[in-house]
Amino acid sequence: MRDLRAFKITVFGTVQGVGFRPFVYRLAKELGLAGYVKNTGSGVEIFVEGNGSSNISEFLSHLEADKPPLAEIDRVTVLPSVPLGLSSFSVETTRDEKSFVFISPDVATCSDCIKELFNPVDRRYSYPFINCTNCGPRYTIVEDLPYDRPKTTMKIFEMCRDCRKEYEDPLDRRFHAEPTACPRCGPQIRLLDPSTEEEVVGGLKRAAQFLKEGKIVALKGLGGFHLLCDPHNVQAVRRLREIKKRQRKPFALMARDIETIDKYTHITSQEIDFLLSPRRSIVLLKKRKPHKLPDEIAPYMDSLGIMLPYTPLHALLLNDIEILVATSANERESPILKDEEEGVYNLCDLVLTHNRPIYMRCDDSVMKVVSGKPLFLRRARGYVPEPLEVPDFLKVKGEIIALGGELKNTVSIYKEGFVITSQYLGDLKDYRNFKYFSEIISHFERLFTFKPGYVVSDLHPDFLSTRYGETLGIPHIQVQHHYTHILACMLEHGVGVGEKVLGVAFDGMGLGTDGTIWGGEFLIADYLSFSRVAYLKPLPQPGGDLAAKEPYRMAISYLLGAFGEAFPLPGILENVDKKRIKAIVKALKDGVNSPYTSSCGRLFDAVASILGIAPLRAEFEGEAPMRLESLADEGVEDSYDFYLNSPNIDLSPMIKQIVLELKSSRVSYIAGKFHNTLAKLICEIATSLGKRFSISKVVLSGGVFLNALLLKKTEKLLEENGFTVLRPTKFSPNDESISLGQMAHALAKLKYGV
Numbered sequence: 094m095r096d097l098r099a100f101k102i103t104v105f106g107t108v109q110g111v112g113f114r115p116f117v118y119r120l121a122k123e124l125g126l127a128g129y130v131k132n133t134g135s136g137v138e139i140f141v142e143g144n145g146s147s148n149i150s151e152f153l154s155h156l157e158a159d160k161p162p163l164a165e166i167d168r169v170t171v172l173p174s175v176p177l178g179l180s181s182f183s184v185e186t187t188r189d190e191k192s193f194v195f196i197s198p199d200v201a202t203c204s205d206c207i208k209e210l211f212n213p214v215d216r217r218y219s220y221p222f223i224n225c226t227n228c229g230p231r232y233t234i235v236e237d238l239p240y241d242r243p244k245t246t247m248k249i250f251e252m253c254r255d256c257r258k259e260y261e262d263p264l265d266r267r268f269h270a271e272p273t274a275c276p277r278c279g280p281q282i283r284l285l286d287p288s289t290e291e292e293v294v295g296g297l298k299r300a301a302q303f304l305k306e307g308k309i310v311a312l313k314g315l316g317g318f319h320l321l322c323d324p325h326n327v328q329a330v331r332r333l334r335e336i337k338k339r340q341r342k343p344f345a346l347m348a349r350d351i352e353t354i355d356k357y358t359h360i361t362s363q364e365i366d367f368l369l370s371p372r373r374s375i376v377l378l379k380k381r382k383p384h385k386l387p388d389e390i391a392p393y394m395d396s397l398g399i400m401l402p403y404t405p406l407h408a409l410l411l412n413d414i415e416i417l418v419a420t421s422a423n424e425r426e427s428p429i430l431k432d433e434e435e436g437v438y439n440l441c442d443l444v445l446t447h448n449r450p451i452y453m454r455c456d457d458s459v460m461k462v463v464s465g466k467p468l469f470l471r472r473a474r475g476y477v478p479e480p481l482e483v484p485d486f487l488k489v490k491g492e493i494i495a496l497g498g499e500l501k502n503t504v505s506i507y508k509e510g511f512v513i514t515s516q517y518l519g520d521l522k523d524y525r526n527f528k529y530f531s532e533i534i535s536h537f538e539r540l541f542t543f544k545p546g547y548v549v550s551d552l553h554p555d556f557l558s559t560r561y562g563e564t565l566g567i568p569h570i571q572v573q574h575h576y577t578h579i580l581a582c583m584l585e586h587g588v589g590v591g592e593k594v595l596g597v598a599f600d601g602m603g604l605g606t607d608g609t610i611w612g613g614e615f616l617i618a619d620y621l622s623f624s625r626v627a628y629l630k631p632l633p634q635p636g637g638d639l640a641a642k643e644p645y646r647m648a649i650s651y652l653l654g655a656f657g658e659a660f661p662l663p664g665i666l667e668n669v670d671k672k673r674i675k676a677i678v679k680a681l682k683d684g685v686n687s688p689y690t691s692s693c694g695r696l697f698d699a700v701a702s703i704l705g706i707a708p709l710r711a712e713f714e715g716e717a718p719m720r721l722e723s724l725a726d727e728g729v730e731d732s733y734d735f736y737l738n739s740p741n742i743d744l745s746p747m748i749k750q751i752v753l754e755l756k757s758s759r760v761s762y763i764a765g766k767f768h769n770t771l772a773k774l775i776c777e778i779a780t781s782l783g784k785r786f787s788i789s790k791v792v793l794s795g796g797v798f799l800n801a802l803l804l805k806k807t808e809k810l811l812e813e814n815g816f817t818v819l820r821p822t823k824f825s826p827n828d829e830s831i832s833l834g835q836m837a838h839a840l841a842k843l844k845y846g847v
């Protein structure tokens with residue numbers, strides 16, 4: 094015992110509730126080390142002692158290399174300690190006071206659990222709530238921290254003897270798996286007849302039968318209810334559209350396995366990786382042609398959003414049916430429903446629910462995979478509440494809350510070097526979403542013992558988030574919308590402090606510092622300030638906000654600008670009442686309710702209308718631009734003309750050429766050429782500004798960069814011209830990242846600002 098040495102090791106990161114302690118226990122046992130492991134307020138603490146140092150260094154190298162699949166290690170500290178002469182290694186279940194502990198996102202059922210689920214001799218055979226330390230619900234069932242069963246919605250289920258034995262055995266896969274359960278002691282499914290709200294018999298089989306008969310079933314999942322129907326049944330899909338009051342917004346699908354997905358879409362190996370990831374996002378995939386599913390599922394789109402089952406309940410149901418429409422159950426624009434009583438009964442023919450309560454509602458995440466990396470349309474389940482560590486040069490002492498914008502909102506909190514961004518919360522103008530927004534703020538305050546000393550919001554004085562910020566009575570920082578789009582991406586990629594980038598914010602709309610509406614901006618930016626160096630030439634937006642709903646309005650503005658009063662009426666303008674057009678032209682000329690905008694989203698609206706592919710009235714944000722992208726021919730190399738009249742980018746030559754070409758060219762060709770024009774103008778501007786300001790990094794963000802075609806073309810051109818291109822990969826380029834960008838600016842301001 095002469096050579097007895099001891100070390101105290103602290104592991105920071107997502108290391109609780111992910112099977113970390115049993116992993117440490119097994120590792121120490123294998124290496125013959127004594128000591129203990131325990132959860133602390135900020136991570137996991139390990140005390141090890143052994144003879145000599147070789148086993149201890151081996152222990153350390155395995156600690157990071159072989160960590161459990163769900164563990165995320167941010168930092169490990171090792172300090173020499175005084176040996177205690179312990180005889181064995183133990184797992185301590187007591188904890189210290191909490192300060193800032195991360196919690197894992199919800200995780201799809203692991204392969205071990207799936208094997209047990211379909212193994213007829215396993216005691217959890219076909220039990221829809223099977224889980225273990227490597228999988229299962231997390232974020233959506235946690236009421237408070239530390240992550241322990243009594244602080245989750247599983248507290249109402251008392252473990253049976255067998256479950257408890259596994260739960261207490263450090264060598265078992267279910268050691269301290271907080272939501273562990275079995276058919277004897279855990280949650281149960283229930284079928285409810287929505288007309289009587291009473292229980293009916295038949296279980297999963299009956300639900301599957303209903304679906305096969307073309308009925309609509311509401312199914313309670315991890316973060317809320319889905320509405321399910323048979324995607325092959327056009328009548329069922331149409332009825333679901335009526336129920337959801339959505340005529341065209343694409344429905345997501347859930348498919349049994351990759352083979353099934355392959356029948357309907359083209360999938361790359363990178364997309365397969367994301368589909369199979371335990372985070373189980375919805376991935377947008379190119380439809381196969383001819384298409385085997387009714388157009389009604391995603392009309393006018395060239396892609397389908399598909400996910401794989403992520404709970405045992407989904408896996409069991411999909412074992413009977415290979416593919417289902419699985420759209421979130423909600424009323425239009427409101428948060429996803431999490432309890433039957435919230436209105437689920439009105440939306441379906443059968444409710445398949447269960448008695449494990451959902452504490453925090455959370456939608457499915459949605460992404461495209463572009464150049465091997467995610468492009469998030471929505472970041473929610475599976476990704477939230479994963480923290481982002483801030484670079485050291487931006488770490489400050491205080492705690493900050495950033496409230497985001499208004500549409501597609503999120504909130505972000507900063508504490509002790511980390512930012513946590515909430516799930517997608519929707520449009521705050523709807524009171525139900527605003528309630529969700531306030532709920533998540535109080536939830537984060539409790540969960541992360543967080544008390545903001547500063548608040549950050551948008552410049553817009555009338556945003557509900559800005560007004561909410563004012564009521565907090567703490568120092569309030571306001572940041573311009575498009576600048577925050579760029580800042581969020583800078584923070585994600587850890588751009589250096591003082592380093593300037595060229596930010597291209599192509600977006601729907603946001604209030605500019607000059608009182609006009611921005612959205613087609615070139616900003617030279619660092620964390621502290623920005624200057625607006627170029628932008629799409631501002632044009633009047635007839636009807637103000639209404640122009641975002643009625644895409645043809647902006648077409649009139651662009652046509653008037655390009656041709657003067659005798660402008661032609663191509664595309665969908667043929668179908669608009671002539672009197673209405675006259676009235677809009679008059680309003681434009683008189684400057685009535687027609688604020689100036691440089692928005693690139695509105696440019697897409699105009700071009701889609703001129704090409705005749707936009708709806709007269711958009712049903713959801715980005716509908717016309719998405720159709721334009723879906724239709725564009727990727728192989729086209731040509732582009733249109735534009736004038737660079739610094740700082741204005743005048744696109745009237747392009748509008749004229751498009752109208753002329755409409756007579757002789759395919760719409761898909763024109764759409765392709767339009768995309769090329771934008772990529773080319775970004776590259777030309779970057780080249781001239783890059784030289785003038787010695788800038789080599791270009792940030793591409795804003796909702797328009799959800800357009801994968803534009804993103805790929807622009808990225809390629811810029812890289813060929815020697816630029817480094819940064820774009821959001823961990824957060825969405827749309828307004829979900831506003832709160833993160835606001836945070837980046839607030840941190841810089843507190844650290845370096847005056």
Ligand code: ZN
Binds near residue numbers: 202205
């Ligand atoms: Zn598992």
Ligand code: ZN
Binds near residue numbers: 275278
């Ligand atoms: Zn049990």
Ligand code: FE
Binds near residue numbers: 574602603795796827
């Ligand atoms: Fe935006």
